[in-house]
Amino acid sequence: MATIYDVSVLAGVSLATVSRVMNNNAKVSEKTRQKVLAAMEELGYRPNTIAQSLASNRSNSVGILVSELYGYFYSAMLSGIEKELRRAGKHVIIAAGHSNKSDEVDGIEFLISRSCDALILHVEAVSDDFLIELSKTNTPFVLINRQVESLSSNCIVLNNEQGGYLATKAILEQGHRKISYISGPLWKRDAQDRLTGHKKALADYGVAFEEPLFVESDYTESGGVESMRRLLQKNISFSALVCANDEMASGAMSESRAQGIDLPNELSIVGFDNVVFARHLYPKLSTIEYPINEMGKMAAQMVLRNVYDIDKFDLQNLFEPKFIERDSIRPI
Amino acid sequence: MATIYDVSVLAGVSLATVSRVMNNNAKVSEKTRQKVLAAMEELGYRPNTIAQSLASNRSNSVGILVSELYGYFYSAMLSGIEKELRRAGKHVIIAAGHSNKSDEVDGIEFLISRSCDALILHVEAVSDDFLIELSKTNTPFVLINRQVESLSSNCIVLNNEQGGYLATKAILEQGHRKISYISGPLWKRDAQDRLTGHKKALADYGVAFEEPLFVESDYTESGGVESMRRLLQKNISFSALVCANDEMASGAMSESRAQGIDLPNELSIVGFDNVVFARHLYPKLSTIEYPINEMGKMAAQMVLRNVYDIDKFDLQNLFEPKFIERDSIRPI
DNA sequence: TTGTAAGCGTTATCAT
DNA sequence: ATGATAACGCTTACAA
Numbered sequence: 001m002a003t004i005y006d007v008s009v010l011a012g013v014s015l016a017t018v019s020r021v022m023n024n025n026a027k028v029s030e031k032t033r034q035k036v037l038a039a040m041e042e043l044g045y046r047p048n049t050i051a052q053s054l055a056s057n058r059s060n061s062v063g064i065l066v067s068e069l070y071g072y073f074y075s076a077m078l079s080g081i082e083k084e085l086r087r088a089g090k091h092v093i094i095a096a097g098h099s100n101k102s103d104e105v106d107g108i109e110f111l112i113s114r115s116c117d118a119l120i121l122h123v124e125a126v127s128d129d130f131l132i133e134l135s136k137t138n139t140p141f142v143l144i145n146r147q148v149e150s151l152s153s154n155c156i157v158l159n160n161e162q163g164g165y166l167a168t169k170a171i172l173e174q175g176h177r178k179i180s181y182i183s184g185p186l187w188k189r190d191a192q193d194r195l196t197g198h199k200k201a202l203a204d205y206g207v208a209f210e211e212p213l214f215v216e217s218d219y220t221e222s223g224g225v226e227s228m229r230r231l232l233q234k235n236i237s238f239s240a241l242v243c244a245n246d247e248m249a250s251g252a253m254s255e256s257r258a259q260g261i262d263l264p265n266e267l268s269i270v271g272f273d274n275v276v277f278a279r280h281l282y283p284k285l286s287t288i289e290y291p292i293n294e295m296g297k298m299a300a301q302m303v304l305r306n307v308y309d310i311d312k313f314d315l316q317n318l319f320e321p322k323f324i325e326r327d328s329i330r331p332i
Numbered sequence: 333m334a335t336i337y338d339v340s341v342l343a344g345v346s347l348a349t350v351s352r353v354m355n356n357n358a359k360v361s362e363k364t365r366q367k368v369l370a371a372m373e374e375l376g377y378r379p380n381t382i383a384q385s386l387a388s389n390r391s392n393s394v395g396i397l398v399s400e401l402y403g404y405f406y407s408a409m410l411s412g413i414e415k416e417l418r419r420a421g422k423h424v425i426i427a428a429g430h431s432n433k434s435d436e437v438d439g440i441e442f443l444i445s446r447s448c449d450a451l452i453l454h455v456e457a458v459s460d461d462f463l464i465e466l467s468k469t470n471t472p473f474v475l476i477n478r479q480v481e482s483l484s485s486n487c488i489v490l491n492n493e494q495g496g497y498l499a500t501k502a503i504l505e506q507g508h509r510k511i512s513y514i515s516g517p518l519w520k521r522d523a524q525d526r527l528t529g530h531k532k533a534l535a536d537y538g539v540a541f542e543e544p545l546f547v548e549s550d551y552t553e554s555g556g557v558e559s560m561r562r563l564l565q566k567n568i569s570f571s572a573l574v575c576a577n578d579e580m581a582s583g584a585m586s587e588s589r590a591q592g593i594d595l596p597n598e599l600s601i602v603g604f605d606n607v608v609f610a611r612h613l614y615p616k617l618s619t620i621e622y623p624i625n626e627m628g629k630m631a632a633q634m635v636l637r638n639v640y641d642i643d644k645f646d647l648q649n650l651f652e653p654k655f656i657e658r659d660s661i662r663p664i
Numbered sequence: 665t666t667g668t669a670a671g672c673g674t675t676a677t678c679a680t
Numbered sequence: 681a682t683g684a685t686a687a688c689g690c691t692t693a694c695a696a
Contacts, residue, residue, distance in 0.1 A: 345666075345667085346666065346667045346668075347667085347668090347669095348666070348667060348668080348669095349665085349666060349667075352665095352666090358665085358666095359665060359666095360666085361665060361666090364665080364666080383672090385672090386672050386673070386674085387671080387672055388672085389672070
């Protein structure tokens with residue numbers, strides 16, 4: 001592999017000059033620039049990025065920590081990040097945190113030891129205080145899906161409350177008044193917010209929130225079937241169901257059908273997240289779109305701007321969900 | 333950040349000795365080792381991986397090229413790769429090739445310029461000759477889902493023919509004899525192989541392959557609905573349908589239902605790939621499992637063994653699919 | 665077993 | 681505008 005030295009010899013200039021034309025950050029006469037370019041071309045020269053990093057103290061790489069590599073949600077996020085970063089010539093190093101504290105901490109240390117210029121983190125288990133401490137080190141980061149007050153300008157979040165509101169509103173507008181709700185685990189902020197939105201929508205339409213129609217679950221499909229079973233056992237009627245995510249909606253749909261309920265005629269259902277299989281369900285699930293790909297893209301732009309001083313982006317911290325109408329809601 | 337120099341001073345030894353205990357590749361007396369370890373601990377020393385790479389000409393990183401970051405298939409593959417590599421202290425750099433030649437070539441060059449020690453490639457557009465040329469450079473690679481004869485020991489592939497065989501066999505065993513087939517694009521090797529398996533199964537059961545029951549499509553959901561429409565228009569009856577992937581099966585199911593066909597009673601369907609939404613379909617789709625996560629893991633092990641000389645793995649090039657029984661096939 | 669010192673391929677600070 | 685040359689933090693002969 002040709003080095004900068006080979007180029008300088010062939011072009012008959014110094015190392016420094018070659019470096020200058022590569023980074024074009026200093027004045028080089030057009031004539032020598034051409035000589036150098038020609039030499040590079042002839043040698044098929046490729047700068048050694050490792051050496052560049054060592055010398056410049058910049059790795060041009062950003063570390064990404066996601067909970068899992070697997071699945072629609074994270075892959076959409078990664079895809080948004082990678083595309084944007086790659087376009088700017090940066091690259092991504094990826095680690096998984098598996099939603100537990102020690103893996104998350106390990107992952108972060110790993111990424112830092114890899115000399116990442118910045119981090120994009122989707123962490124769940126680590127504490128706010130840990131993140132605040134981390135912000136005092138010299139590796140800047142942005143947080144996706146996590147709101148830490150004192151770091152808020154580096155946080156990118158979805159307006160979950162609004163999403164919860166929209167889901168329930170869509171149901172209410174079709175005339176439903178007896179509406180059950182399957183929630184995510186309430187220790188999670190997003191589950192809380194979605195529920196808050198739900199309640200607000202009910203209030204706006206003058207419908208009382210009824211405790212018996214509510215069940216807290218765990219965001220999984222099996223949680224959905226179990227919750228549906230519980231709801232049905234109570235023997236109180238309801239014509240619609242809002243689920244705090246699509247997984248649970250899928251479970252609830254299976255269980256409903258198993259119990260002989262005709263979907264969507266006897267029961268309207270709405271989900272949340274718009275995961276990929278939502279439109280493969282039967283009936284096709286109406287749900288709330290979670291623009292995670294966009295949010296990943298924004299995270300990338302945020303580091304491009306804050307860390308690499310590429311100033312052409314408008315930054316945005318809060319993303320708005322929107323309602324996706326399909327076939328799972330019927331007027332009453 | 334503390335450097336190896338700081339450690340050596342504090343421990344009262346030379347740089348070289350510190351390096352030796354880090355890499356424990358040379359004899360160091362237990363006493364000095366302890367001194368060094370203590371010094372590292374005290375300083376919170378973290379080796380600078382960039383400098384290590386430059387000096388050792390090893391980056392401890394492996395480049396991954398996938399067609400897309402987005403979606404279950406690739407995320408499952410990445411997840412398998414990352415987990416295995418990370419455990420060995422290597423890390424992954426990821427690029428996307430978008431199934432087109434120029435992006436694939438760019439991606440590969442990008443990864444090489446990042447000094448990856450090895451590559452794991454899932455490429456579709458690039459030619460065999462290109463890959464053969466690439467194998468002459470000094471960056472070794474393994475190929476997932478691609479068979480190149482002269483590189484076969486570095487190829488990891490699924491036995492697609494066997495998968496096609498199993499899918500059709502499952503249908504045949506339920507007594508079906510009029511079986512239609514929606515194929516993937518036949519310029520793709522996997523589509524060919526799956527079809528070959530299908531034909532072989534038919535032959536084994538003494539059923540003739542009938543051209544009118546065959547349609548070539550494109551592996552997409554909309555291709556599935558369109559193909560189903562074409563099949564139905566022909567007005568020849570069939571009691572079962574095998575689809576060369578789950579996407580098309582999903583499309584075919586929607587279209588069938590739209591045309592008033594009662595699934596699975598009037599039509600049995602089998603898919604291929606076992607993508608995540610397969611079990612969310614209604615009826616839950618019986619399909620062929622594609623162990624892509626395992627294959628990713630194997631790719632990582634291959635690199636670990638061939639490039640990093642970690643010798644504890646049994647390598648395997650061919651993976652066997654298996655039939656997943658769910659609710660979409662009924663006896664005739 | 666331990667130390668010395670020459671790289672690794674760049675960048676960046678001085679001079680010129 | 682260009683050239684020397686000292687870092688950057690580590691590995692690895694070669695000596696001792």
